Amino acid sequence: MKNERLLHEVNIVLEHISTALDVERSSFFLLNNKTATLDSIAAQEIENPIFSIPIGKGIAGSVAMRRTPIIENDAQNSPLFDNSYDSQLNFKTRSIICIPVDNQLGKTIGVIQCLNKRKGIFTEHDIIVLNSFAATISLIIKNAQLYFTSEEVKNNFSVLLDVFGTVSSELDLDNLIPLIMSKAAKITNADRSSLFFLDKETGELWTKYAKGLKSEIIRTKKGIVSLVAKNKTSSIINDAHSHPSFDSSIDKKTGYVTKSILCVPIFDVQNEVLGVVQVINKTEGVFKEEDLFILEGFASQIRIAIENAQLFSQINGMKNYLNILIENLDNGILTVDKSNNIQTVNTTFCKMFDLSQHENIVNKKIDVLDKKLFSILKYGGDTMRTGKRHYEYGISYETEKQKNIIANLSTLPMQDSNGKIVGAINVFQDVTREKRIRANLSRYIPHHIVNEVINKDDLSIMQSKNRKCTILFSDIRNFTKLTEELGATQIVDLLNKYFDVMVNAIHTHNGILDKFIGDAIMAVFGVPYTNSSDSVNAVRCALNMFKMLDNLNENKNIAAKLNIGVGISTGNVISGNIGSEKRFEYTVIGDPVNIAARLESETKKYDVPILVCENTYHNIVDYFFCEEIDSVVLKGKQHSVKIYTVVKEK
Missing domain, CATH: 3.30.70.1230 (Nucleotide cyclase, GGDEF domain)
Structure with a gap:
């Protein structure tokens, strides 16, 4: 039984496809390798779109077999067109565009089909547009693990969803990996599961997680896991001790008897091996292709978990670096968002304007600041509205502790990755000491000489x-x-x-x-x-x-x-x-x-x-x-x- 949430996601993509290409209907067919058919899982304007197309039959079947796009702007006269589906659905097809959908390994997993261009004809440009949507559907299918066909996988679909949801919300690998691996063992009916990471410097595989080994780390360059990592190909071995690559030393060391092994490589975005996920000893029967599909899905989730954790670590590191940088700047920094909420304020700003370090003003409106300081920050609104920078020089300000300062202000727009203005950054340069030096020097020499002395490194004029x-x-x-x-x-x-x-x-x-x-x-x-x-x-x-x-x-x-x-x-x-x-x-x-x-x-x-x-x-x-x-x-x-x-x- 199809998961409603996943069908909803695919249907949303199909709606976008129909709008982008201006067509009457769009459908997605999933390739069923066992039956050599294309099974419809989502089709616009059709209730319960459950029907199958043999591979090679009709335009959709031809695309699945050839793995190349097809455009037919006069469908009824095309030798590839099968009008039997028009009769079933009480629909007349005038024009068709159909493209294959591939997974990350380049294997075709289904096809997208669009019927009846409302204006004009289908062109090569439409294929380019469809290909961009194909990548989205491929990701939905891959992440949702729609490759299961056995009744056992369907019954455990909630377990998969639980894992996928956990991957999205959990960023700590030490907490996440044991959860995923225990679920992988449960859903494949395996006795044990383990995760190996590849040490690219030594070529060794080492256990990040291994049920039954507790905290002990196994390092190896032998065995089935090494063969899978080297060949970048999954393996199902239901008689482990008879396989020439099986390494029995771990069994001897642990006293555990390995009978069957299912082993899947984990790839990074460059299609290089990150590690290997392995489940051992099917509790009933032997490991099958259905178990392989499931474990490949878990391997995909582990890759996503690793990438998320690495990205989170990078962002956290960058955030910490920027916080340290901002804190150590000689300039006072205060940033506000478009709602005039204070997002960042550094120590220099607080010292400059005699604000208490213990008074937390972050996430508060800027009007919590005193009226004089609030009036200085008024330029941020114009900057956020127009995107233009604003500069004020020689601002005189007396703090609540009667400290007189002179500052230069630069108000700059803050933008997100898409160039949208999300706030303003106010940079205050304290020039009180410089002004005092200028004033004192001016008692001895004229202003133009003072400027030469202060502003120029090269004093050759002197x-x-x-x-x-x-x-x-x-x-x-x-x-x-x-x-x-x-x-x-x-x-x-x-x-x-x-x-x-x-x-x-x-x-x-x-x-x-x-x-x-x-x-x-x-x-x-x-x-x-x-x-x-x-x-x-x-x-x-x-x-x-x-x-x-x-x-x-x-x-x-x-x-x-x-x-x-x-x-x-x-x-x-x-x-x-x-x-x-x-x-x-x-x-x-x-x-x-x-x-x-x-x-x-x-x-x-x-x-x-x-x-x-x-x-x-x-x-x-x-x-x-x-x-x-x-x-x-x-x-x-x-x-x-x-x-x-x-x-x-x-």
């Missing part, structure tokens, strides 16, 4: 080079007198306020603060990259310094009014890291540096706020109103140079 740049020197007038009039605390406070506004002016105009020399400031424009506007930037900086100094002098909280002079010079210098191995200073040396210092000193003599050299003048004359002051021989120079003062910007 190596010594000859380049053209503009030097600015500023100095506080009468500073010595101020130090005599004010106390040390007042002087330090005054200088700090003064330097703060001056350095801001330098950085605003893309200059580098080279150094403080007492109350003097040296700034450089044009390093590490030379720019045509370096001289203009230096003069604009100087004018801005005077403006900001006026604002500072208006402050009632400063101890004294300040006045400065500025000297600016342009020319070729040597720039780069200068110093010892333990400490470098990025600076410039050369004649323009000395000239700028001399010009600053000369501002007192000519009573002007700014003096620039001739080279600087030629670079800025289109941008500023300037006046020639004099031609002077600067200290350390043999020839006179023209000097200019800047009145204002044009």
Whole structure:
């Protein structure tokens, strides 16, 4: 009696076939080797479709015999067509397509037949479609073990189903194999059963399970099991001791008498031998072909069990690997599914946002997080809906423990194997320390140099080079007198306020603060990259310094009014890291540096706020109103140079 669940599965496949090929009816016939017939086990539109077709008769019988597909688009005129079934079923066949169904070993086990294409005719493309469905039906038949014909197998069908169900649900081989083997012995009416795995390195077969041996492991390269493994062919031996390959040493060792053996190889997906399953001593009668079919089915289930266990082990190993990887990332990770349930959260995320390690938020909605953190994660919805990545930089966040962090956020879609979006992953990079370093460095050098130092591995720009740049020197007038009039605390406070506004002016105009020399400031424009506007930037900086100094002098909280002079010079210098191995200073040396210092000193003599050299003048004359002051021989120079003062910007 056919199992209803299996018939239901085959009928579902036939429905899909009829839809895919747009036909009126589809049927499946199972090959019965004993009777040399095709037995119908499922046929659409036919109640109780129990009828047989002799092999070689009709189109279906011809396909089973030839093992090749047949297309007949004018069935009634085909010499192969047998219209007797049309008469029985009160149906008229116009066109037929029929293909063989093979098992995993390439043996034909049945045929699929489709009748009457609704539109057009059957083509080779339809054969390709049918072949894909044939593989599905073959798997259903193989897994369900429909190859039994004896009444004994039918009576034990529930045992087979129990084994198949257990294979699907159990992944532990140590629990599963004894169950399958005991069932195999029961259903074949054998006294004992055993399972051997093949050691491919040594060529030995060893017992994974053997009833009667308890925990003892047998290793052998002899006997019936070795012959079956070597030949990749099942064996039925009902007089074991008379067989030339029988190894009696195990009987002598265990005291057990082997009379009959049924032995079946287990194959992997590459059709290589994994091992051998064996049952011993039929309790009544002898082992028959029906027992062989049953044991081959068990061998198939053992293979599936091994593959499932291996796949589960691989997935578990991969999952553990990914968990370890995620846990050891420096970035905070939080993933959510399409229902906004938290699926993954690593330790770094919890530490970053001051979440308790003991508070399990996995499988909870993201709204369990505080409102500020929840608002940051809002971008995941857009990412899951559109599939687009989202980036946020420099997110400021204060945790419940008043810890201030700055983070960059990347929100990325998570996809399954079919490319369907199943969630979003939020990656938080804590840049608090980097921001702090940038802020601190920016107190010493401009932002563009900070970026070079932090972001580039190659700092060759910082190596010594000859380049053209503009030097600015500023100095506080009468500073010595101020130090005599004010106390040390007042002087330090005054200088700090003064330097703060001056350095801001330098950085605003893309200059580098080279150094403080007492109350003097040296700034450089044009390093590490030379720019045509370096001289203009230096003069604009100087004018801005005077403006900001006026604002500072208006402050009632400063101890004294300040006045400065500025000297600016342009020319070729040597720039780069200068110093010892333990400490470098990025600076410039050369004649323009000395000239700028001399010009600053000369501002007192000519009573002007700014003096620039001739080279600087030629670079800025289109941008500023300037006046020639004099031609002077600067200290350390043999020839006179023209000097200019800047009145204002044009």
